[in-house]
Amino acid sequence: MDTNEGTPTIEESGNAPESTVAKSTPAGRPARRRARITLPVKTTIGLLTLLMGAVVLCGMIFLGITGKILRENKQMQISQYAYGIAATLGHGGNLRPEEIKQQLAALEKTPYLDFAVFTDSTLNEVAGFHGPSGAWEAYQQEMGRGENRTAGRTGKVSELLRGGKTSFVVSVPVFQGGTYAEKNHPSLIGYLHVALSNEGAAAQLRFLQGFVLLTCMGVVLAAVPIAGMIARHITVPIQRLAHGAHTLAEGDLSHRVVIRRSDELGELAEAFNSMADTVQSQQEDIRQINAGLEQKVQQRTAELEKVNQRLTGEIAEKEDFLRAVSHDLNAPLRNIAGMASMLIIKYQETMEKDALQRLERIQKNVQVESELINELLELSRIKTRREKIDRVDLHELVTSVAEQFSSDFETRKITFRLLSHLPVMQCERARMRQAFQNLIDNGVKYMREDGPREITVGCRWENDEVVISVTDSGMGIADEDKPNLFHVFRRAKSASIMKIPGKGVGLASVKSIIENYHGRLWVDSTQGVGTTFHFSIPTTHFEISKEVAA
Numbered sequence: 001m002d003t004n005e006g007t008p009t010i011e012e013s014g015n016a017p018e019s020t021v022a023k024s025t026p027a028g029r030p031a032r033r034r035a036r037i038t039l040p041v042k043t044t045i046g047l048l049t050l051l052m053g054a055v056v057l058c059g060m061i062f063l064g065i066t067g068k069i070l071r072e073n074k075q076m077q078i079s080q081y082a083y084g085i086a087a088t089l090g091h092g093g094n095l096r097p098e099e100i101k102q103q104l105a106a107l108e109k110t111p112y113l114d115f116a117v118f119t120d121s122t123l124n125e126v127a128g129f130h131g132p133s134g135a136w137e138a139y140q141q142e143m144g145r146g147e148n149r150t151a152g153r154t155g156k157v158s159e160l161l162r163g164g165k166t167s168f169v170v171s172v173p174v175f176q177g178g179t180y181a182e183k184n185h186p187s188l189i190g191y192l193h194v195a196l197s198n199e200g201a202a203a204q205l206r207f208l209q210g211f212v213l214l215t216c217m218g219v220v221l222a223a224v225p226i227a228g229m230i231a232r233h234i235t236v237p238i239q240r241l242a243h244g245a246h247t248l249a250e251g252d253l254s255h256r257v258v259i260r261r262s263d264e265l266g267e268l269a270e271a272f273n274s275m276a277d278t279v280q281s282q283q284e285d286i287r288q289i290n291a292g293l294e295q296k297v298q299q300r301t302a303e304l305e306k307v308n309q310r311l312t313g314e315i316a317e318k319e320d321f322l323r324a325v326s327h328d329l330n331a332p333l334r335n336i337a338g339m340a341s342m343l344i345i346k347y348q349e350t351m352e353k354d355a356l357q358r359l360e361r362i363q364k365n366v367q368v369e370s371e372l373i374n375e376l377l378e379l380s381r382i383k384t385r386r387e388k389i390d391r392v393d394l395h396e397l398v399t400s401v402a403e404q405f406s407s408d409f410e411t412r413k414i415t416f417r418l419l420s421h422l423p424v425m426q427c428e429r430a431r432m433r434q435a436f437q438n439l440i441d442n443g444v445k446y447m448r449e450d451g452p453r454e455i456t457v458g459c460r461w462e463n464d465e466v467v468i469s470v471t472d473s474g475m476g477i478a479d480e481d482k483p484n485l486f487h488v489f490r491r492a493k494s495a496s497i498m499k500i501p502g503k504g505v506g507l508a509s510v511k512s513i514i515e516n517y518h519g520r521l522w523v524d525s526t527q528g529v530g531t532t533f534h535f536s537i538p539t540t541h542f543e544i545s546k547e548v549a550a
Contacts (some may be wrong), residue, residue: 039239041230044224051223052216059212070201075157078168082194083155086174089118089192100126101127114167114195115139118174121188126192135195138162139169166198166262184508237265241272253280337363387428391543394422394432394468401436408444412453416440419458423466424543427517435513436470438506443472446531463518465536466544476527485523486511510535517541 087388089103100118104127107116114135121145130136139160160167171196177189235257247255256276258506259269340359348356395418402409402416409416425432436457443455477485486507510533514521519537 039235040231043235044227047227052220055216055219059216067205074168075481076199078170078196079157082170082172086172086192089174091347097127112197112200114197117193118190120190135167167195169195211396253283366444389426390429392429393424398436414453417456419456422459426541431513435510438510439470446474448475464539466539467536468541469532469534471532473530476531477525478527
């Protein structure tokens with residue numbers, strides 16, 4: 001597969017690079033160990049093993065067939081040899097034992113001849129030659145076993161085993177005047193027993209075994225370089241592909257593998273290079289996209305910084321405005337309150353009672369407006385000016401808040417109870433005190449005059465949040481008033497009808513305080529039954545105790 005100029009490649013010729021075995025890896029990945037046996041060596045060993053197995057199997061088959069042929073030839077040889085001697089012995093007519101002894105004694109120097117013995121028709125030895133191997137004695141014992149006594153008369157070749165040695169034995173009849181085929185009515189004069197040792201055939205077989213072994217070794221040694229070439233032809237492209245894959249994994253996307261072959265490995269190399277081209281193209285696209293994203297992020301960051309600066313400036317302007325409004329409103333109100341007080345003190349004895357009441361009403365209205373201005377100023381500071389975070393025991397905090405309302409509880413016969421132990425929280429002590437104070441004060445204000453009068457505070461664990469509930473048995477809230485309940489200056493209609501004092505700032509302050517801790521505030525209420533304010537805060541702000549977890 002052709003590649004562009006300047007692209008690093010690996011040619012098919014030559015050794016595989018060292019990095020195919022061991023190469024440095026990027027940080028965070030362990031370096032691969034050098035392989036003890038490389039893939040070419042393993043492939044060569046496998047090919048040689050298959051070749052050696054095939055050669056050995058062929059050699060064993062060859063030796064088996066050759067041994068069988070040698071045994072058959074030996075049997076044929078001894079049969080022909082025995083019939084030839086028998087024909088010679090019977091050709092002379094009436095033979096005397098001395099003549100038979102002379103003829104058989106001449107066979108003594110025949111190679112591998114164990115014995116040649118002539119017996120009469122009753123198998124009694126007449127004359128013959130038998131060497132020191134003891135083959136004749138062993139054969140006599142074989143013939144003395146019942147049916148084997150007549151088996152030697154058949155002319156069939158048999159094997160005689162003794163002491164780990166083998167001899168081929170044949171017994172043939174001897175007829176007067178030659179072979180029995182020469183006369184119509186031959187006369188049997190005895191039997192010729194001949195035995196040839198198998199040592200000759202065994203020697204030939206051992207020679208063939210050695211020859212086959214040397215031939216196998218020669219074939220295997222000659223096949224070593226051929227197997228190595230075949231193994232390299234198969235494995236080197238695979239090693240180059242593995243090296244290319246590791247190089248791509250390490251970040252060099254310009255690397256390509258050149259394997260000019262028309263087989264599957266060539267197709268695999270083309271597919272690898274195509275994959276590398278695709279990855280490189282995709283990486284380039286990703287870099288361009290990332291560059292565009294980085295530019296957009298920088299633009300958005302700059303815009304956010306401008307927005308933050310603007311918000312910071314607006315918050316500062318808001319605080320300045322609130323301070324100015326507070327100062328500008330409080331100053332005239334203080335003057336009005338001071339003038340009313342001065343008029344009451346100075347003209348108390350001469351002024352009519354109705355005028356004095358109007359001045360006192362002016363003082364109270366001034367006080368209410370001053371408190372409203374301060375509460376609005378405090379509401380604006382809840383989120384813009386955070387206080388110090390302390391370790392606050394909410395159980396002790398709520399108990400302390402309840403003590404402040406002890407006079408109201410006693411006067412209005414209200415029972416206050418803590419239903420569970422409240423946990424320890426990392427929070428702004430004053431802000432959290434203000435939240436509980438507003439909720440309890442709300443319950444006191446809206447308490448019914450009839451029926452049970454009770455305010456309870458409880459705590460429970462829900463998933464990853466701590467939910468605290470403040471419940472009163474008051475007059476309840478209508479459904480149409482609930483959506484706007486936590487907005488500033490929004491109060492329930494029943495409060496206006498019953499002229500319950502309040503400015504509509506307390507619940508809005510509670511909502512802002514709870515939201516500072518990523519919490520939420522909601523209400524459950526039924527008119528004529530009571531109201532429960534719930535607020536949940538993530539457990540990350542708490543030191544969860546066993547009581548709360550339970």
